[in-house]
Amino acid sequence: MPTYQVTAPGFHDGKMYSPTGKRRTLTTDKAFNECPSWLTPTKPETPAERNKRKTQEKTNAKQVAEAKEEITGASFLADPAAGSNVETL
Numbered sequence: 001m002p003t004y005q006v007t008a009p010g011f012h013d014g015k016m017y018s019p020t021g022k023r024r025t026l027t028t029d030k031a032f033n034e035c036p037s038w039l040t041p042t043k044p045e046t047p048a049e050r051n052k053r054k055t056q057e058k059t060n061a062k063q064v065a066e067a068k069e070e071i072t073g074a075s076f077l078a079d080p081a082a083g084s085n086v087e088t089l
Helices: 047-073
Strands: 003-006 010-012 015-017 025-027 039-041
Touching: none
Parallel strands: none
Antiparallel strands: 003 025, 003 039, 010 015
């Protein structure tokens, strides 16, 4: 699927694209015969880049799982069974 970087505000398929807005890239089913002036084509991802991205995603998923385990066991309050009192200012 061809991907284009937005360089100036423009419309495609009833949606507004802007380089500083919500939609900064445009992905289409078919390539444009003549690319509009507000778009610049991006190069496709190489197999080496894809492998690097996939391995990075896997390591990120592992780190998220480890962080989730730490978060579930964390508590900022004393043991509620011990009857601790919480004071607020």
